[in-house]
Amino acid sequence: MEKNNIHKFEELDVDKFLAPENEKRSVLAPDGSIVEIDPLKDYFCQDRPEELKPRSGPVEKFLNWARAESLWVLGFGTGCGSIEIPPLVTPRFDMYRYGVQMRPTPRQSNVFIISGYLSVKTLKRAIRSYEQMPSPKYIIALGSCTINGGMYWDSYNTINRLDHYIPVDVYIAGCMPRPEALLAGFAKLKELIKAGKAENANEYARNFDWYKANQKKIIKDWNMPDFNW
Amino acid sequence: MVGPIYIIAVALGLAFVMGLFGKSLKNLSEWAMLAGLGFMTFVSGQWLLEFMNNTRAVETIFTAGFKPPYSINLQMGIQEAFFTFIINVVGLLGGIYLFKDLKQTGPNAMMVFLVFVMSLNVVVMTRDMFNLFVFLEVGSIATAGLILLNNNGNALQAGMKYLIATGIISSILLVGIIYAYYFSGSLNIDDILAANLGASKVTVIAVFLIYVSVLLELKPFPANGWGIDVYTAANPGIGALVSAASASASLFVLYKLASLGGAEWLNYIAIIGGITFVGSNLIGTKQESPNRLLGYSSIGQIGLLTMIVGLSNILGEKMIFIASGILISHYAAKAGLFWLSGIINAKDIKGWAALRKSPFLLFLFGTFVFALIGFPPFPSFFGKWELIMTLATGGHWAWMVTILVGSFIEGIYLFRWLGYAIKLDHDELPDFKIEWNKIFPVWIMAIVLYAVGVYVSPLTEGGMFINYLPLMFVLFLFAIDFLPIYIKNTVSIGGIIWYMFHIYPVLENDLLRLIFAGIFLIGGVLTLMAGYNKKGTRKGFYPMAMMMYAGLIGIIESSSMLEFFFSWELMTAGSYFLIIRGKRSLPHGYSYMLFSIGGAYAILFGFGLAFASGFDTSLAALGDINILPTLAYSLLAVGFMTKTASLGLHIWLPGAHGEAESDVSPMVSAILLKAGVFGLMLLFLYMDRASAGANNLWYVLGWVGALTTLVGNMSAAFQEDAKRLLAYSSIAQLGYILFALSIMTHLGWLAGFTYTINHFLFKAILFLVVGGIVVKLGTHNMYEMGGMIKKMPFSFIAVLISIIVIGGIPPLSGFAGKWLFYNAILEKGWYFQGALIFFSGIVAFLYLYKLIHSIFLGQLKDNHRTVKEISAWILVPSYILIIGIMIFSAFPHWILKPIETMIAPYFSSQALMWDGTKALTSYGYWDGTTIMIVVGTAFVLLLTWLIVLSAKAKKIEQFNIVFAAERPFRPETTHVSYNIYAGYKKALGFVVAPGITIFWNVVSTFVLEVANWFRRIYSGNMQNYALHVVLYIVVFYLIALGGF
């Protein structure tokens, strides 16, 4: 896929949508001096993501095997597809067999299931969560909506193509795909990881500007730093 | 020698001549009056000196050349000389004080003034009954005249009331004199006394009438409304004279006539005095006007003196000493206070905040208040001490209680007043002029108080051993108070270090005292070091701090009960001034003082019982109290427990320690509280271990200690104020110590010592560091802090180590305490108390976490982003203490072994054995050094492992956190600290419901309500007052003679 910057990502001096909580403020320090606070700079790490090269040879192969067999899924349901995830922990599907477990915090998860349509508002949260996950990390896109917008393709507020905002490892088509399909998706993801092909976290870092421009194009009140650590 | 008759002659002559002065000589008359007063003072002073050198016999002067009963005779003995001298001195000083007022009113007023002083002289000296009556009348009329100097309606009314009341009284006195003359055939007092009028049922009426009128002259409670109004309405200069001079003269009259009726009548006098003392002080608690308050206080003090006269049979030869000690204090302090009141000229005692403008006046005010309450080194302290000891010897518990309760109530209002003067927030302080003639007499009175105090102290038993050296140092610091901080600080530290070397050889062989001396002196040096980071001159701090340390070290050094009590009171006074320096400390300093004097009186009572048991003044007397031993030990324990802030007596501590200045908090918490511990240790060591009473007491104290710990820790967990949290923690730690000591076994005491040392170390660190942070961040509230670890890493490490010690987490020294505790409890068999103690020990983690999390961890706030590390002058002493902790942790046997050897003789079994660095009991074992090595090695290995694994970790900012896919907006809303234990409070918060605070509030409200109820007697209506006087006579008659 060619990723030219379709829309220019321009740094404006004055951000029209700068959220009030991001505006500079000055407070009185206990010793009477004035402290200037620039929330985005002072409270957030401003660094861009870096490409983290995989190790080489059998070590990486072994580690990839371990990563594939230990998929920790972030418990964040983004759309109507999230109703398909809970059945996975029931006796009928039992994803634990495959080393797939749920984690409540992005810091401890590797896999993010975008389960269905993403409104712009949710996309913002999804990006934030994705960026907070430690690398290597994988995305499974569930349902047609993530592929081309599905039945919401012409809605003013839902995205059409997820891969323009965050890199996707596995798409699972359908509206909605059943839990079996999701399990198949996990299997596919494992294959990719073991083959060393699931390096989308680095992809994201490499094309960071392009992704950021796309994201910023639709997320108008960008009240977060460019990259969420 | 000038004969005493010249006192009268000169006064009368001058008064007469002054009337002839024309306008041209008006200016001269003022100086003439002062010269006359000076002459009178000189004459009486000369006589007093002669008598004191024992170079003179009692002189009797016969006026008409006839011997009595045919003429009037005056007598000049040592007592007369003393009384005339003090009357003339206050007359002279009052004359100087009123210089301008008298000048305005003209020579007539001066005449009245001279006549007033003269009449009092005669009242003192005369030995003739009718003459006494005449000059009392003259005095009354002169007083009324002086009252009218204040040219306003109130003064007029008050003067009228005074005249009418004294009219009634003197008419009764006259009838009494007629009866006495009728029965004894003489008007000479000696003859009347010899007639023994009290013996017969017929003649007793004369006794009754004379007594009742003389007592009424002394304004007994409650028939004294007319007297109070005089104090309120008159010029304070006149008030001073009435309070100091008239009252002294009237008291002397009572003293002269004391043997008129016999022992039974003395009882009545004592009872009337006691009622007046307590009742008048009680009403004083509701007064807001300074002059009126002083009036009540005057009447109360005179009541106390009346009581002492009434108790003269019991007190025996000590009576003169006691009475003069208290009288001098009352005389000088009250005159000084009235004069101060005249200078300040405030309608309300709150207006005395203006006094802060002049530190010297404030100093004088403090001197007078402490002298009135009976603090050392003032004469009243020694007077009260002797009074209590003598009463205890005779077994007069009721009188002791009356005196102590009355004194305590007096403390209530006097310290409230003092607190207002020192601390009260006042928008605009009224201006006042300081004129030389007004300030001079006040200074004289203050000097009199100090001089007499030091002069009389050797006259008491054991008083000659009192070490005035530290006090001299305090005085020296007062003298250099204008210098900048670093000089005074260095001088103070130098003084303490010098004293360390001075005292070490003395205490070398007494480890118990050496340990506490170490805590007090080393702690003193370290906490004072923190003072270097303050700027300016810090007026008044160093003398007071040194006074506290002088008291503390005095407690250590003392060998007698008097020395101990002297130092105890000194320490209380010093620490009061330190505590009240805090910004919002006014109410807390006040409650500290009330609890302290209450505790001190309990101790005094206990000492009294101890003295009475064996007539031994040394501290060893505590060892064999055989009079009411359980009560005595309980009172002593309660007294010491007010300082250790045990449950029920703890409510003063959180505010006092929490609001104190940043370097005062460690002084009063880590160091001062140990004075109570030292007292308890002494007490417990001396107590008779076999007696059932002692064992019951220890059992109760054990439970009190355990509950204190629980309540202290749990309250600390619910605090939002960092320093209050630490203060509650202190309460709990002192609860541990009380519990450990109450176990009364070898292991228990070892645990107690371990806790004492540990508490000194970590609480000094915590209060120093947290105090520094509070100053730096400008807030006490922990939820307004956060994230300080990045700004203040050294403070964080200090606090971290301290909380590891408090928590008792191995390998640091706190664990030694816990381990000893477990063994001691198992050995003693106090399982349930023990379980409670351990439960509260874990509750401690709640507040420890809250403290360190809320201040150092979590989110850094906007306005603290530029904050720097706290001053090195705070960190250096903290780190010295940390080194202490580390040594104590790694080599506990260095410290515990000697302690163990020291306390071994006191306990039957030596329960702790040492095997190298390993401690063994019959239950378990513990090897501090090995644990330190094992834990240290393992920790280093694991840390290395983690660093190898995650060396590349990237540092991110404080808002880069998982926030449920959102982002934090403000650090204030992201920092979890406020009411963090809400769930716990819901479950167990009932434990810390403020029941005890409510109890004390109810008590104080009750006292004030009673005072308020009594106050309604004083309606200000003349007829009512006259009625009171008459009713008083009737009631007194019914009780004394009516067979009730």
Add this chain to the structure above:
Amino acid sequence: MIELIKDIESRFNTSDYIQKLKHLAFITVEKKQAISLVTYLRDYHKYSSLTLLTAVDWIEEGKFQLTYLINNPQNFTEIGVRVMIDRENATMESSHHLWENMATYQRELREMFGIDFPGSPRIEENFILEGWDNIPPYRRDFDTKEYTENTYFPRPGRESNDPATYMKSKMYPND
């Protein structure tokens, strides 16, 4: 219900009364009296519960139609009070003082239709669209398809047809 309507008509300047169902009626009132009528119904006829506040864009007439649907929980009847307001500078009196949740509806209408309710709490804040900078999306002159195509990177290859012409071409290919 008919008595109620008579009562209303005697007091307010109303028109277009429609009884949709036995327990559901609509009545149109002029803008000035709308809030008074709603208040009157709430206070005197026990229509104490707000079901919803909604709007319809009558673009051809240049009007927005607001409907205050209020409910009487005692006799289970519902009245929709309709108000026509101008589309240009659409503004309506705020009625958040009647029901607390009214403020939320008003926020929604302001965001989706651009109808202003001056004085309503938090009216300036975003409702669900964060940082919307186009014309309000529920206005009929907003072309959602065009907006989507310009904004959301439509995946190439997707065909879409106007349902009417598409069905016509399928069913009547010869016409």
Add this chain to the structure above:
Amino acid sequence: MDYSITKFLWTLLGLFIVTNWGMLMSSTMRRINARVSGRIGIPWYQPWIDLVKLYSLRTQLTHGTMFYIGPVFRLMGGVGMFLFIPMVYGNPIWSNYSFSGDLVLILYFQFFGMLGMALGASEGGQPYSAIGISRGLSQFTTIEVPMTLAVISLAIQYQTLSISEIVAAQQGGITTWTMWTNPFATVAAMLSLLGAFGHSPFNLVKAPNEIPIGPPTEYHGTFLGVLRTNGAILHVAEAALFMNLFFGGAGSWFELIIKTFLIYFWSVFVGTVFPRFRIEQSVRWFLKVPTIIGIIAIILFL
């Protein structure tokens, strides 16, 4: 070789055994738990894979020094517990460093790890961390009450606080175990154990779905790996402590494995049945029945 070095190596071997047994135990428990709900559950080797994955993550973030060394404190807590508990009775090699401290040391060493974890997690600045810790501390205060009572009861019964001596006193058949000779203390301690292991209904600290796993919310990668390693050690060490105190100790590693498994199983067993308590319910619960049982245990020996 020098005695201290051989001792160190033997201890290291013991630690290795305990760590692996701990991980196997936890996966087995999760499998049992899965079977209860009709699932197959994770493979038995899943904990090892998770550990490898955690240690090999490429992103590693830290919030500060305390955040960084917090897990070390935590691991030190677990390792320290192991170091001061005699694992296998009658064998000086496996008694570790228990000669330097008795039962009291173990009871207080637990706090070492808790404190480090609390401070580390707090520096992360995550609100849920602080909430989880405050819950944990609140709950822990009352968990320890029955435990303390039981320990006091044991100390009265055996007149010692030394774990080795307590185990020695229980040798001689199953009937000499504390479980039979002092049943009330055993019950009180086992109820307290439920809280200490933090399974449902006392899993307030991590409380999934409520405060996303509480204190370790911010921990990931190697830090989380260290925490998981500690979990494995700590569970075995705590179970071994209870085994030593109440169930006759272990004569061999095999016996230790069986007994610790059963002790751990007890808390899992209860956990599968009960839903979670609220904080004040949990705090009160420990002060009711378990405390009363503990008091009875002491009264019986008075």
